[in-house]
Amino acid sequence: MRMRRSAPAAALCALALGAAACGGSSSASGPKHHDTSGAKAAIEHAFKGFFDGSTSAGTKESLVEHAYLFRNLVKSESTSALAKSIRVQVEQVSDITAKHAKVTYRLEADHKALLPHAEHGGAIKIQGTWKVSAATVCALVKLEGARTIACPAGSAAGSGKS
Numbered sequence: 001m002r003m004r005r006s007a008p009a010a011a012l013c014a015l016a017l018g019a020a021a022c023g024g025s026s027s028a029s030g031p032k033h034h035d036t037s038g039a040k041a042a043i044e045h046a047f048k049g050f051f052d053g054s055t056s057a058g059t060k061e062s063l064v065e066h067a068y069l070f071r072n073l074v075k076s077e078s079t080s081a082l083a084k085s086i087r088v089q090v091e092q093v094s095d096i097t098a099k100h101a102k103v104t105y106r107l108e109a110d111h112k113a114l115l116p117h118a119e120h121g122g123a124i125k126i127q128g129t130w131k132v133s134a135a136t137v138c139a140l141v142k143l144e145g146a147r148t149i150a151c152p153a154g155s156a157a158g159s160g161k162s
Helices: 006-018 036-051 057-062 067-077 134-144
Strands: 086-094 100-109 119-126 129-132
Touching (some): 036 119, 036 129, 119 134
Antiparallel strands (some): 086 100
């Protein structure tokens, strides 16, 4: 069930580029007392922004963990017609702690799923802002069979923890 190389590559890049950054305050009292509804909204906003093909490359870089490592990937996808048609549907945000969350999502182009099943990734909170985890982007790169300096071979992908 492998897609043509150009579609997954665009999906990967669009994913890598789409995480949105929404601020939120963390609680000093521990992960059980922070605002999970606010975190869910911020994480969903981050994923939608990052994966939206119409989001600018500069904005996408601000929405992903370790953005400097993904800069070339983001820039190359900013000119792809397929990447510009990509959207994400966030199905679930779970296991939210003060700094990490699990995210189940689907990538779509022209309202059609790009992959046969939902993907599992993660969000990470950095300096008060939720971002798409580098591991999430690397999982898509690995799925595609592509390589990038940002995702060394054997890296833990999709965990949402770094």
